[in-house]
Amino acid sequence: MYTFFGALAFMIWGLVPIYFHQLGEMSPALILSNRIFWSAIILIVVFCLKPNLLDKAQCSVRNISLAFVAGILMNLSWLGFVYATITNNIMAASLAFYITPVFVFFMGFAFFKETLGSPQKIALFLMVFAIISYVYLDKQLPVLSLAISLSFASYIAIKKLMKFNTFGAVFFEHIIFAPLALWYILTHSEGLSVINWATLMGSAPLQLIPILLLSISILKTPLSKISLLQYIEPTFHLALAVWIYHEPISNGQKCALIIVIISIMVSSIKIRKTDNHNLASKN
Template sequence: MKNYENETKSGMIYGLSAFLLWGLFPIYFKQLYELNFAEIVSHRIIWSVVFLYILLKFGKKLLQTKALFLNKKTAILLFVSGILIALNWSIYIYAVNINKIVDASLGYFINPLLTMLLGVIVLKEKISNAGKIAILIVFIAISIQIYDVGGLPFISIILPLSFAVYSLVRKQIKIPSLEGLFVETTMVAPIALIALSFIGASGDGHFGFSWFGIFITLCGPLTVIPLLLFNSATLRLNLSTIGYMQYISPTMQLLIAIFFYNEQINNAKIISFILIWIALAIVSVSSVYANKKAKI
């Protein structure tokens, strides 16, 4: 019993650390304001590959990882997932760069429910009545945003959609996340290198052997470390607990956007956030009730 309590306590620490780091991401990426989003994403990919290689080397997992490259089907799926995660990173960093952290936060609140919807449509997963109501409420929230901006709220929709499809692709591949992340980032690394070559040739590159250059390289560890903490948490906590914790990051980002960077939030966005919080509350309460009922 004591060992279980220790594992749960460790899981909570790992999970909170991961979500707190993700929540603070806007502050880090804001410091790279001199770089455009393409340069930041390219560096994020390259330095993630380097950091992951070091971890796999010390963990003696490079041999198993090499086999993933040689499996044609797995390699193709990981290339697709690599493109999707690079797209997700690009949209997020673009949002931070143009002071749209509130829109990004809204997107991350939508993400779990959008993932649920994709599971129903593509994987034919069953969904509870509470889930159906929650998804309907999210669509109402999105409709309000469409009406408010006079078109599709690009960041708030494409950001969660890209990650939901990414999750769907990765679900098809039964491999550890560390090895998978290394392969998918390695496969899109040539694109990142080409982008950095063009940026450097145009004289707009910002990387160099300086303190700022070292600060840029930190985007690799900062990408990987929260993921490792998250994976450690999922091994020690039940998924419902992880589900509740995942809203820490977008809540932090929303507060940082409003109180730290003075981003404006109009009535339409406030209504959208309230509706999404209601939808999340419905799903959460339903999940707790279902778990209690199952234990009886």
């Protein structure tokens, strides 16, 4: 069930570009600010109705500080994602979230002592090689892709350190930044129509629901498995970029994606073998 929640979260995120592609005339910062503020409002209303959802014993300085850091990382990743979406660069977002599991894999191994077998090491090497190939062929670093992926992978790792329940973590990640978001909205919202406001407000539940699902999933799902579930999102992005929005794909992106897909196959084979082995052991 926890794995399903994680998969569902990444499916929703994979389809989000369809929604934000219609907001090309708005700044990413304004979209982000509305998402933060209206998400905070929703969470505050939920808290008022169900105060027991927030465990006051967990509201320590350490946990709130980690929520603050997690919020910054989440917002940075989301800002880059929105920018890529509304500037017709969904391919950059797709590549970013294909790369992200590498960072998650590594963080799980380095900071949480999760097992990293030979296939995972090969997959990690292939991911690095994919980035090198991109740089060589396109003569530039995939800066936007790397920024999105590194910030989101770090967000997942920080959430693993928090001792909040699901609601508590998401609650503080948003309300801490709500005042700043409100200030930006009030100073940068001239000339918006009713439809614009409705669309911006709609970004809150669209982002809040998968965050809640992912937060639930992370509670009981190893980062190694989370890293594999993440491939759902960029696959949806890739399909949208190629078949719906007909974005051009550079040679570097093509090469990197091919290598990344090979890397995914290596990692997936290992997971299936491990699962089968464990099942056999139980029998």
